[in-house]
Amino acid sequence: MAPREFQHRFVHQARIVNERYSPRPIDRRNRCSPHFSRACTAVRSGVAESSPSGVRQRNDVQLDKASPMSKIVVITGAGAGIGRATAEEFARNGYQVALISRDPERLDHAASELSSKHGVRTLAIPTDVADAQAVDAAASRVEQTLGAIDVWVNVAMATVFAPVSLLTAEEIERGTNVTYLGQVHGMMAALARMRTRNRGTIVNVGSALGYRSVPLQSIYCGAKFAIRGFTNALRSEILHDRLKIHLTMVDLPAVNTPQFDWSANRMGYCARPVAPVYQPEVAARAIFYAATHRRRQLWVGFSTAKAILADRVAPALIDRYLARSGYSGQLTEDPVPPGAPSNLFQPVSGDYGAHGRFDSEARERSWSMFVDRHRPALLGVLGASAVAIAVAAVARRRDAPR
Numbered sequence: 001m002a003p004r005e006f007q008h009r010f011v012h013q014a015r016i017v018n019e020r021y022s023p024r025p026i027d028r029r030n031r032c033s034p035h036f037s038r039a040c041t042a043v044r045s046g047v048a049e050s051s052p053s054g055v056r057q058r059n060d061v062q063l064d065k066a067s068p069m070s071k072i073v074v075i076t077g078a079g080a081g082i083g084r085a086t087a088e089e090f091a092r093n094g095y096q097v098a099l100i101s102r103d104p105e106r107l108d109h110a111a112s113e114l115s116s117k118h119g120v121r122t123l124a125i126p127t128d129v130a131d132a133q134a135v136d137a138a139a140s141r142v143e144q145t146l147g148a149i150d151v152w153v154n155v156a157m158a159t160v161f162a163p164v165s166l167l168t169a170e171e172i173e174r175g176t177n178v179t180y181l182g183q184v185h186g187m188m189a190a191l192a193r194m195r196t197r198n199r200g201t202i203v204n205v206g207s208a209l210g211y212r213s214v215p216l217q218s219i220y221c222g223a224k225f226a227i228r229g230f231t232n233a234l235r236s237e238i239l240h241d242r243l244k245i246h247l248t249m250v251d252l253p254a255v256n257t258p259q260f261d262w263s264a265n266r267m268g269y270c271a272r273p274v275a276p277v278y279q280p281e282v283a284a285r286a287i288f289y290a291a292t293h294r295r296r297q298l299w300v301g302f303s304t305a306k307a308i309l310a311d312r313v314a315p316a317l318i319d320r321y322l323a324r325s326g327y328s329g330q331l332t333e334d335p336v337p338p339g340a341p342s343n344l345f346q347p348v349s350g351d352y353g354a355h356g357r358f359d360s361e362a363r364e365r366s367w368s369m370f371v372d373r374h375r376p377a378l379l380g381v382l383g384a385s386a387v388a389i390a391v392a393a394v395a396r397r398r399d400a401p402r
Contacts, residue, residue, distance in 0.1 A: 071096065073095045074138075074186075074190070076129050078100055079106040079107050079347075080101075080106065080258050080351075081354055082354070083153075083155035084110055085281050089285060092118055094118075094120065098124075098146060099111055100129065101127070103348070106350070110351075123145055129182030135186060135188075136185075138189070148193070154205060156179070158343060160263065160264040160344060161217065161265040161266065171264070171344065172218075175219035175344065176223055180224075183205075183230075184227075187202055187230075187234060198243055199245065202245070203248050203249075206231075206249045206250060207224045208307040211311055214326050215323070216326065227249075248298065250286050250298045250300060251299050251300065254277045255282070261352075262342065262343045267331055270332045282363065
């Protein structure tokens with residue numbers, strides 16, 4: 001075979017690999033794959049109503065248990081921010097959604113919006129995730145009302161922007177109980193029910209700050225470190241018991257959410273996410289992808305990978321860098337207004353939605369996620385290209401004058 005013909009053959013193989021592993025076309029009208037477009041159309045022909053049990057549902061649709069429409073997800077921290085966007089993402093993909101958060105009014109609004117917009121059943125359960133018994137009771141209510149839990153997503157968090165010297169023991173305890181133990185309580189409630197069926201998925205939302213701490217966020221960083229340790233220990237136990245339960249952790253970059261407006265703040269100036277900032281929908285898509293593709297772990301955003309890897313290579317250098325820039329990078333020039341809300345001990349009333357006030361600079365997509373999702377196709381193309389380049393190089397050497 002001639003070198004040029006051999007090169008063309010490998011390029012053709014690369015195109016085949018790319019087509020094979022590219023995602024199926026999406027029916028934008030129904031917002032689902034062609035396999036489920038008929039079911040989606042049927043569901044959207046119904047009318048959302050509230051049942052006596054508090055479940056918003058389509059009462060004229062029989063759910064096919066083999067389709068995503070019959071799957072059930074529980075999301076903590078679902079009233080706003082990443083949790084709200086994650087609820088939207090799962091509902092958009094046909095899941096029945098149970099929303100857990102503290103503020104009843106905000107939860108009801110979110111649940112009603114999901115039902116009317118996507119035609120899925122929803123259940124709002126006002127719950128403080130720091131209360132283990134309340135979380136377990138919420139899980140029981142989900143299974144009694146909607147059915148067996150397929151996916152549990154732990155998102156809820158609470159923190160204080162302040163140096164350790166200005167924190168109280170009560171604030172540290174509360175932030176830890178919500179951000180760390182809240183996820184532990186969610187894992188325990190989900191695992192107790194999934195173990196009996198030997199199936200299910202648990203997604204824990206982590207952070208780059210669970211690998212590399214920053215000043216002013218000791219409560220949050222400590223909790224995220226703890227979540228990572230607990231998750232890894234539990235994963236080994238699941239493997240030891242040979243359970244078909246998937247446990248994954250999604251580590252996020254800075255995200256544009258309302259937490260920067262309602263988290264307790266002792267700094268005198270308004271808090272902000274450290275650039276680069278991503279929209280909550282980026283986090284939501286990553287969480288859904290990790291839940292449905294059995295990823296052990298997922299780093300979202302190149303900034304997350306950079307922070308984690310840099311700390312592994314030169315932690316002392318990063319310490320000094322953050323000592324110089326860690327304060328200014330997390331604060332704006334706007335003073336904290338008098339009487340600013342704090343959601344540490346009590347929920348802040350109002351429907352804040354998923355987004356914070358940094359839309360103008362927030363990124364709509366993560367290229368690291370694109371690489372991860374299209375890894376087979378990219379590897380195939382890169383492999384074929386490498387072979388083609390090697391063949392061309394050999395051909396040039398063979399044809400070179402001696």
